[in-house]
Amino acid sequence: MSFLSPEFAVFLALGALAFHFARGVCRRLVLLLLSYAFYLTWNPRAALLLLGITVAVYFVAGALEKLSSARKKLVLLLLSVAVLLLLLIFFKCAGLLARHYLTGGAGNALTDIIAPIGLSYYLFKLMGYLLDVYWEKIPVQRNFLSLALYPSFFPQIMSGPIQRAGDFFGQLAQLDNQLPDNIVIGLRRILFGLFKKVVVADHISGMVDAVHANPDGFSPLELLFGAYCFAFQIYADFSGVTDIAIGIGLLFGIKGPENFNLPFWARNIQEFWRRWHMSLTSWLTDYLFMPLRFSLRRFGEAGLCAAIFVTMIAVGVWHGPRMTYAVFGALNGLYMAVSALTLKKRNTWFQKRPLLAHVRMVAGPLLTFHLMVFALVIFRADTLHSACQYVTHLIPGLQSAGISTLRFDRGLLHTRQIALLLAALGFAAMEWVNWAGRQNTWTARFYSVPCFVRWAAYYILIILIACSAQETRTFIYAQF
Amino acid sequence: MIRLVRRLLLFCLPLLLVWAALEYRARQVPNSYSIKRRQVESLANDIDTLIIGSSSGYYGIVPKRLSGVAYNLADAGETLYYNDALAAKVVPMLPKLKRVVVQIQYISLYMSVEDGPEPWRMYYYQQEWAIPPVRLKDRLDARVFSRVALNGPAGIGKSLAGLIHSQPYVPDPIDDRGWWGPANEEIDPAAIGPAGAKATLDRHHQYMIPALEARNIAYLEHTASLLRDRRIELVFVTLPVWRTYSDGMNKDSWARTQTVVDELCKKYNARYLSYLTSPNFGAEDFKDADHLNPQGAVKFTELLDAALAHPGTNRP
Numbered sequence: 001m002s003f004l005s006p007e008f009a010v011f012l013a014l015g016a017l018a019f020h021f022a023r024g025v026c027r028r029l030v031l032l033l034l035s036y037a038f039y040l041t042w043n044p045r046a047a048l049l050l051l052g053i054t055v056a057v058y059f060v061a062g063a064l065e066k067l068s069s070a071r072k073k074l075v076l077l078l079l080s081v082a083v084l085l086l087l088l089i090f091f092k093c094a095g096l097l098a099r100h101y102l103t104g105g106a107g108n109a110l111t112d113i114i115a116p117i118g119l120s121y122y123l124f125k126l127m128g129y130l131l132d133v134y135w136e137k138i139p140v141q142r143n144f145l146s147l148a149l150y151p152s153f154f155p156q157i158m159s160g161p162i163q164r165a166g167d168f169f170g171q172l173a174q175l176d177n178q179l180p181d182n183i184v185i186g187l188r189r190i191l192f193g194l195f196k197k198v199v200v201a202d203h204i205s206g207m208v209d210a211v212h213a214n215p216d217g218f219s220p221l222e223l224l225f226g227a228y229c230f231a232f233q234i235y236a237d238f239s240g241v242t243d244i245a246i247g248i249g250l251l252f253g254i255k256g257p258e259n260f261n262l263p264f265w266a267r268n269i270q271e272f273w274r275r276w277h278m279s280l281t282s283w284l285t286d287y288l289f290m291p292l293r294f295s296l297r298r299f300g301e302a303g304l305c306a307a308i309f310v311t312m313i314a315v316g317v318w319h320g321p322r323m324t325y326a327v328f329g330a331l332n333g334l335y336m337a338v339s340a341l342t343l344k345k346r347n348t349w350f351q352k353r354p355l356l357a358h359v360r361m362v363a364g365p366l367l368t369f370h371l372m373v374f375a376l377v378i379f380r381a382d383t384l385h386s387a388c389q390y391v392t393h394l395i396p397g398l399q400s401a402g403i404s405t406l407r408f409d410r411g412l413l414h415t416r417q418i419a420l421l422l423a424a425l426g427f428a429a430m431e432w433v434n435w436a437g438r439q440n441t442w443t444a445r446f447y448s449v450p451c452f453v454r455w456a457a458y459y460i461l462i463i464l465i466a467c468s469a470q471e472t473r474t475f476i477y478a479q480f
Numbered sequence: 481m482i483r484l485v486r487r488l489l490l491f492c493l494p495l496l497l498v499w500a501a502l503e504y505r506a507r508q509v510p511n512s513y514s515i516k517r518r519q520v521e522s523l524a525n526d527i528d529t530l531i532i533g534s535s536s537g538y539y540g541i542v543p544k545r546l547s548g549v550a551y552n553l554a555d556a557g558e559t560l561y562y563n564d565a566l567a568a569k570v571v572p573m574l575p576k577l578k579r580v581v582v583q584i585q586y587i588s589l590y591m592s593v594e595d596g597p598e599p600w601r602m603y604y605y606q607q608e609w610a611i612p613p614v615r616l617k618d619r620l621d622a623r624v625f626s627r628v629a630l631n632g633p634a635g636i637g638k639s640l641a642g643l644i645h646s647q648p649y650v651p652d653p654i655d656d657r658g659w660w661g662p663a664n665e666e667i668d669p670a671a672i673g674p675a676g677a678k679a680t681l682d683r684h685h686q687y688m689i690p691a692l693e694a695r696n697i698a699y700l701e702h703t704a705s706l707l708r709d710r711r712i713e714l715v716f717v718t719l720p721v722w723r724t725y726s727d728g729m730n731k732d733s734w735a736r737t738q739t740v741v742d743e744l745c746k747k748y749n750a751r752y753l754s755y756l757t758s759p760n761f762g763a764e765d766f767k768d769a770d771h772l773n774p775q776g777a778v779k780f781t782e783l784l785d786a787a788l789a790h791p792g793t794n795r796p
Contacts, residue, residue: 005622006622006623006626006629007621007622010622041617180481180483180484183484187488458491459495462495
């Protein structure tokens with residue numbers, strides 16, 4: 001059951017009603033039942049796996065608390081984290097192999113069993129929980145119901161965000177103090193998320209699919225346009241599903257962490273990664289980068305670069321066992337290392353040249369955006385070979401098929417003018433709302449306008465979503 | 481909280497009204513299922529021969545060229561589950577029914593709508609014929625209940641535009657006996673050539689699932705026993721395909737299908753008329769590698785009518 005399906009809307013409405021009629025521990029029970037019911041609609045066997053892993057983590061966390069020997073604790077922690085990582089690697093690789101060798105590239109029931117949906121998200125949540133318990137950042141969760149709800153919480157299991165255990169359990173304890181305002185905010189987030197996905201991302205997805213399927217057949221201009229479009233598509237798609245997840249969570253009294261903060265306005269690459277997929281990057285910063293940086297501190301800048309590279313490659317391969325993801329991570333590691341090593345010097349240099357500092361305010365985000373567009377071309381390609389093909393064909397004159405550099409054929413790109421216009425206007429509106437939502441004055445203005453004006457805006461969004469809906473589109477990040 | 485619920489209901493009310501209006505308008509738009517249902521209901525007291533099957537039968541058998549009053553209930557993508565369910569629904573409605581022609585093709589034993597290329601069809605069977613999807617999860621799908629959800633925004637737009645311009649939206653040219661027969665259809669040589677046939681076979685092989693065999697045989701048995709109990713003659717028919725298609729068929733699968741049908745014929749005293757590689761048909765009789773065109777359909781139906789008239793005819 002997808003977030004985009006009508007039956008999910010019915011499931012959500014009935015679930016929210018059941019949740020609000022329940023009280024105390026029953027609310028948590030309702031949430032757990034809803035979460036497992038949602039997961040079962042994807043794959044019953046995967047639900048058993050999730051339950052099994054949760055039970056194991058419950059006992060491991062209990063043992064971590066009881067053990068008195070620091071050495072034994074460490075061994076148990078390393079062992080359990082290693083098992084979770086191996087599970088992740090095993091299922092990801094087995095899924096890939098089955099897809100490649102058994103089904104000739106197409107997915108089927110077998111590959112679904114081998115690569116359970118949401119695995120990367122819930123394993124990272126549980127690993128974080130064990131590390132937090134070991135570092136005594138949070139107490140052990142003795143209530144199995146609460147622990148079982150943490151990895152399985154249905155708004156977040158498909159595409160995140162990766163919420164920290166302490167934050168989740170804290171909010172779980174306050175479930176009975178649900179505010180009606182949260183429900184309204186949640187519904188608004190869901191609507192906005194659907195708009196991003198259906199009106200913006202899906203209108204350009206056909207074009208992105210077309211250029212990546214056959215880079216040979218497109219002009220450099222069309223490929224450049226496709227590269228920009230993929231950056232906008234993945235942002236609208238992923239931030240859309242995050243909005244929906246946060247919105248649904250709010251209906252059930254749980255506020256998930258934000259995943260995006262206007263990433264395409266970032267002034268440098270470090271800032272970009274503090275604004276993009278924030279729940280994953282902050283997780284990796286806390287549980288991988290910081291420990292690595294600490295243990296490599298005696299190597300100075302070389303240690304810093306090594307920690308950055310390992311972390312960024314982990315960001316890449318978290319998406320799956322593909323060379324393109326690893327190269328995407330390594331490329332971002334290179335960007336980050338260069339940026340981190342030169343940042344102080346650049347700041348000093350620009351401080352002495354105030355006029356150029358103004359240029360930097362515009363050039364910084366533009367350069368960062370284009371570096372990410374380039375990296376995302378590699379991320380989107382199925383193989384390194386097709387990524388190389390795409391990149392070389394971007395350069396005018398290297399197109400072997402003799403296609404003119406400035407050709408722009410909408411028919412070949414599987415897109416219509418109205419769809420492009422809608423996506424462009426939708427993207428501009430989306431970024432404006434993202435920006436305005438962070439400004440208190442604009443939020444106050446929005447709440448001060450008459451109710452019918454706000455409702456008219458919501459109806460327009462609903463009509464645009466209904467008229468743009470396509471049956472077969474799924475969220476990009478649901479596959480990870 | 482009560483104030484919030486009231487406001488939510490008030491907000492949703494216009495949306496629900498618009499939805500209801502769209503749902504009503506969408507259900508007025510005819511489709512091949514609704515057209516055939518209405519035609520069968522209006523001809524119920526006259527029909528003596530009923531044809532069920534998939535696209536090959538839908539395109540390839542012209543009821544008006546058969547003796548008596550025949551009706552072609554076959555439809556594109558129809559599998560044995562729906563053949564059987566439709567027979568169970570329709571046969572009791574037809575007091576004069578003497579014969580049922582069940583079309584069997586290469587893929588019959590190995591296909592299901594839900595795992596096939598056009599799963600949306602199962603929701604039309606539910607909405608028009610009250611035949612539920614096989615899987616429980618499909619029975620809970622919104623498209624079981626809502627035509628708006630089934631058509632999607634594009635379909636609704638098209639349908640409404642058709643209604644506004646007072647032009648009924650008819651997806652297929654269906655005559656009053658359920659046959660698909662466009663007046664002038666251009667012949668596309670590529671469709672029956674080796675590449676066209678290979679593309680069709682590749683698509684068919686992609687959706688043929690050996691594990692479905694037992695289930696599909698059970699549906700055939702159920703149809704056969706229903707007809708035997710009502711003393712209605714059962715005739716299995718395989719329509720011709722062009723040689724580019726038959727050459728690429730998996731011989732074992734086809735042999736297995738024929739064995740199954742022969743066994744059913746013995747068990748239920750039925751007949752099997754297979755014209756798969758009949759030499760009577762040339763390239764000019766096909767619309768593509770596995771479907772007859774209108775000219776071929778007329779030629780085939782005349783052969784079939786002659787064979788049906790002779791009770792002893794089996795495997796011509």
